Amino acid sequence: DILPSSSPKDGKYAGAILVNNRVKARFPEITRQDIVKIVKQWQVKTLALDNLGEIAPTIEALKEFLAEFEDPPKIVEVTMVNGQRIPVTIIARTFNMAGGHPSPQATAEIAAKLAAMKVGSLVNIFENETKIMVRKAKTPVQGGMSRERYRRNVELAVLRKTKELRQKLKRRGLDFDLFVERGEAGLKGSVFLVYAPPDQLKGIVKNRRGLGYVVKVEPVIKEKIDYIPLGSKPKAGPPPNRPIILGVDPGLWTGVALVDLSGNPILVMSKRWLGRARIIREASKYGRVVLVATDVNPPPSFVKKLAASLASPLYIPPRSLSIEEKRELTQNLVEIKLKDAHQRDALAAALKAYKTYCNKFEQAASEIRKLGLHIPIDEAKVLIMRGHSIAEAIQELSRRYILGERTLTVKREISEPKALLPQSIKDYIESLERKIVELENYTSTLEAENQELKDKLAMLEQTVQKLNSLQSLAIKRDKAIATLEHQVQLLREQNQHLREKLENTTYMLEEYENLIKEILAGKIVWGIILEKLEDYVNMEQSPPLILLKKTSNTTIEVVEQAAKLGLEAVITLKRDKRFKALLAEYGIPTLNSGDLNLKYSANYFFVSREELLKKIREETAIKGRSEEEVKKKIQMLFEAYRKERKRMLSKLGADYR
Numbered sequence: 001d002i003l004p005s006s007s008p009k010d011g012k013y014a015g016a017i018l019v020n021n022r023v024k025a026r027f028p029e030i031t032r033q034d035i036v037k038i039v040k041q042w043q044v045k046t047l048a049l050d051n052l053g054e055i056a057p058t059i060e061a062l063k064e065f066l067a068e069f070e071d072p073p074k075i076v077e078v079t080m081v082n083g084q085r086i087p088v089t090i091i092a093r094t095f096n097m098a099g100g101h102p103s104p105q106a107t108a109e110i111a112a113k114l115a116a117m118k119v120g121s122l123v124n125i126f127e128n129e130t131k132i133m134v135r136k137a138k139t140p141v142q143g144g145m146s147r148e149r150y151r152r153n154v155e156l157a158v159l160r161k162t163k164e165l166r167q168k169l170k171r172r173g174l175d176f177d178l179f180v181e182r183g184e185a186g187l188k189g190s191v192f193l194v195y196a197p198p199d200q201l202k203g204i205v206k207n208r209r210g211l212g213y214v215v216k217v218e219p220v221i222k223e224k225i226d227y228i229p230l231g232s233k234p235k236a237g238p239p240p241n242r243p244i245i246l247g248v249d250p251g252l253w254t255g256v257a258l259v260d261l262s263g264n265p266i267l268v269m270s271k272r273w274l275g276r277a278r279i280i281r282e283a284s285k286y287g288r289v290v291l292v293a294t295d296v297n298p299p300p301s302f303v304k305k306l307a308a309s310l311a312s313p314l315y316i317p318p319r320s321l322s323i324e325e326k327r328e329l330t331q332n333l334v335e336i337k338l339k340d341a342h343q344r345d346a347l348a349a350a351l352k353a354y355k356t357y358c359n360k361f362e363q364a365a366s367e368i369r370k371l372g373l374h375i376p377i378d379e380a381k382v383l384i385m386r387g388h389s390i391a392e393a394i395q396e397l398s399r400r401y402i403l404g405e406r407t408l409t410v411k412r413e414i415s416e417p418k419a420l421l422p423q424s425i426k427d428y429i430e431s432l433e434r435k436i437v438e439l440e441n442y443t444s445t446l447e448a449e450n451q452e453l454k455d456k457l458a459m460l461e462q463t464v465q466k467l468n469s470l471q472s473l474a475i476k477r478d479k480a481i482a483t484l485e486h487q488v489q490l491l492r493e494q495n496q497h498l499r500e501k502l503e504n505t506t507y508m509l510e511e512y513e514n515l516i517k518e519i520l521a522g523k524i525v526w527g528i529i530l531e532k533l534e535d536y537v538n539m540e541q542s543p544p545l546i547l548l549k550k551t552s553n554t555t556i557e558v559v560e561q562a563a564k565l566g567l568e569a570v571i572t573l574k575r576d577k578r579f580k581a582l583l584a585e586y587g588i589p590t591l592n593s594g595d596l597n598l599k600y601s602a603n604y605f606f607v608s609r610e611e612l613l614k615k616i617r618e619e620t621a622i623k624g625r626s627e628e629e630v631k632k633k634i635q636m637l638f639e640a641y642r643k644e645r646k647r648m649l650s651k652l653g654a655d656y657r
Contacts, residue, residue: 001107002054003029008061011054014104017042018112028105036068047073048115050088050107052123052225059125063221066125078111078120080227091119121227129220129277132192132205134161137214154212155186161213162190168204169194177275177302179252191252193220193275220275242287243382246310247350248279248294250302255342258286259350261361261381265333270342276306290382293353295345296320313386315353321345329355357385364390371466375401391474395467515599515606526606527571537561544568545612547593547605551579559586569616571596571605589619 003012013035015027027038032055039047049055052075056062066072079088092098092110095117102110114120136154162180169176169192176194180187194201198219208215244266249255254274258266266286271278283289292307293315294300307314321329326348330338338344364380367390375397383393518524527545530536533554536546542565551572563586570583571591580590595615599606 001050001104001111003104008054008057013054014108016105016109016112017044018109018116021113021116023109023112026105026109032065032068039069039073044073046076046115048076048078048111048120050077050079050111052077059221059223059225062123062125062225075123076115076120076230077123077227078114080121081119082121082229083227095119115230118230121229124226124228125222126197127220127222127277128195128197129275130194130196130198130201131218131220131273132165132194132201133189133214133216133218134158134165134187134191135189135214135216137209137212150212151183152185155183155188157186157210157212158189159186161210161215162187165192165205165215172204174200177305179273181252191273193273193277195275195277240285240287243290243378244283244287245291245293245315245350245353246279246283246289246306246312247346247348247353248292248303248306249342249345249349250300251342253340253342254279255340255344255346256282257343257347257350258283259347259354260287261290261354261378263351263354263358265336265347265350268336268338268343268347270340270346276302276309279306280309291315291353291385293349295326295349295352315349315356317349317352321348321352325352357381360384360390364393367394367470371463371470373398373463373466389474391467391471394470398463398467512601515601519606523609524606525609525612526604529600529603529605533558533562533570536567537565542566545571547571547573547598549573551576554579554582556582556585559583559588562586563588569612571598589616591615591619 001014002008003014006012010031012029012031013027015030015035015038016023017025017038025042027034030038035047038044052062055075056065062075066075079085079091081091088107088110089098089101091114092102095114097110097113098106136158162178166178174194174196176192179191179193181189198217201217205215205217207217243261245259245261247255247257247259249270253270253272255268255270256274256279257268260266267282269282280289289310289312291314292303292310292312294303295317297316297318297320299314299316304314326344329348329351330336330344333347336347338347361381361384364384365377368375368377368380371394373394375394379397380390380393383396384390388396515524519526525545526543527547528539528543529547529549531548532550533548536542537558542562544566545568548570551574559582567588569589569591571593572579573593575592583590591612596607596611
């Protein structure tokens with residue numbers, strides 16, 4: 001107990017050593033340094049106080065105080081009883097230890113005895129975790145190249161030590177999280193958060209200084225002091241059961257965000273070296289984590305471990321979210337102020353996961369309201385996130401919350417008739433009448449219960465019918481969707497076919513247009529394809545140029561009639577000397593289709609004017625005709641074409657003139 005007029009910074013105290021409930025030593029005036037020595041000398045396991053603020057007014061001061069001990073003792077504050085602070089004078093009078101206001105020496109002895117009696121609370125500032133830090137040692141070095149070489153060597157040394165510790169922790173089977181700060185050659189530093197108290201790490205790691213690096217081991221300090229009652233523990237209330245989505249952005253600085261199943265942010269925070277246990281403790285204050293979300297694909301191992309620890313599914317986006325996508329997801333939230341990029345990324349991950357299921361959530365809520373079911377909508381959302389369809393989620397919750405209700409049966413005890421007969425028949429009749437009344441009352445009760453059960457059964461049957469109807473609608477909807485998808489596929493194929501047909505038609509029209517222009521310009525000449533020469537004679541309008549498929553059995557009379565009708569040249573598919581000689585008698589040149597570059601369309605063919613003239617000159621030269629005869633023949637042929645072209649122009653109109 002602190003002496004009067006002393007302060008925790010440089011105060012003086014009165015103390016006592018209690019062994020087996022007997023005071024073994026008293027110390028009327030000691031300092032903080034003396035307390036450390038006495039604890040070591042007497043191997044003290046518990047340090048009892050009436051006021052923790054007399055030793056350490058803050059949690060940081062308490063941490064510094066405990067750091068002075070090689071093996072820190074447990075600290076018990078005897079005035080903190082089941083979460084309430086009671087003055088030591090009242091507690092002392094209750095246990096008949098002292099009256100009035102005891103002196104510091106007496107208070108020290110009372111505190112020791114109360115702690116031995118399990119009165120008060122254990123002061124707990126340590127998590128069940130240990131932090132191992134590996135960082136470069138501060139050593140003065142020269143500048144220039146020596147400094148760069150030293151930096152690289154230190155980073156490599158930190159990397160090697162980090163790998164060594166990781167292997168040792170894995171071999172021991174200890175769970176841990178590893179945070180690293182990378183350098184150019186290795187690691188600038190690393191931090192292990194091991195989920196075990198420091199005493200379980202003995203033989204694995206200890207504080208040491210190596211060549212270029214330092215290893216420091218320390219327990220993880222709680223954010224606030226936790227009091228654990230020494231006697232009976234007060235019953236803690238149940239944790240919040242609200243389902244929430246947890247978004248995490250891990251790293252040296254870890255961002256955490258909590259969002260409810262309506263898309264409302266609950267908590268956004270970021271902290272350096274934030275381990276899984278701390279995240280789970282923080283999230284459990286606000287609800288039950290039903291989905292863990294990350295903003296990157298593939299997900300970090302830290303997030304996968306966190307989801308496994310919470311037994312929650314993990315949401316992974318199809319691809320890592322861009323900075324622009326994260327800004328769009330978080331920029332309209334005026335009620336939340338984001339302090340850094342880690343908080344933004346964690347919140348974006350949680351909101352992205354929510355928006356992925358948002359439409360299904362709304363559909364499920366609408367169906368539940370439509371069916372008039374009294375089931376929790378948030379629980380339906382949880383099942384949907386775990387892979388259930390809307391119909392399956394509603395059916396499952398209906399079985400759980402409606403069909404699973406226990407029906408109460410009314411138990412009645414019917415008094416048994418007496419074994420002995422009454423003394424008179426009258427008494428016996430009266431007893432039977434009373435028995436009848438009891439049975440009638442019991443029958444009425446059973447009938448009322450039966451009617452109640454029938455009503456409940458009817459309600460349940462109606463609910464089942466609604467659920468079956470919902471499932472039937474879902475099946476019909478799926479079939480309709482499949483039919484529509486098939487129709488859409490057919491329409492797409494038909495559309496593609498029509499597009500190709502349109503492209504071919506457009507191409508053909510362009511070809512025809514160019515061909516007509518060349519015909520009208522006199523660059524291309526055309527003719528009709530006929531089966532035999534007799535067909536030419538029977539035509540109403542006879543063109544000057546034709547192509548014949550067959551030439552056999554052609555008579556001189558038919559050739560004579562064709563010449564009279566104005567036939568100027570003939571192209572044949574096969575070479576026929578007899579036919580060629582017949583036409584030569586009337587001055588009609590015969591050309592072979594294989595010698596010309598012909599184009600075909602329906603029953604027409606087209607050939608270059610220059611090419612045709614060249615072949616006619618060659619043919620007439622072979623026959624030994626004079627130049628004058630050749631020119632005359634060509635002149636006649638093209639006079640006939642001019643007439644035909646004028647006739648076509650009159651039909652096509654002024655656009656092609």
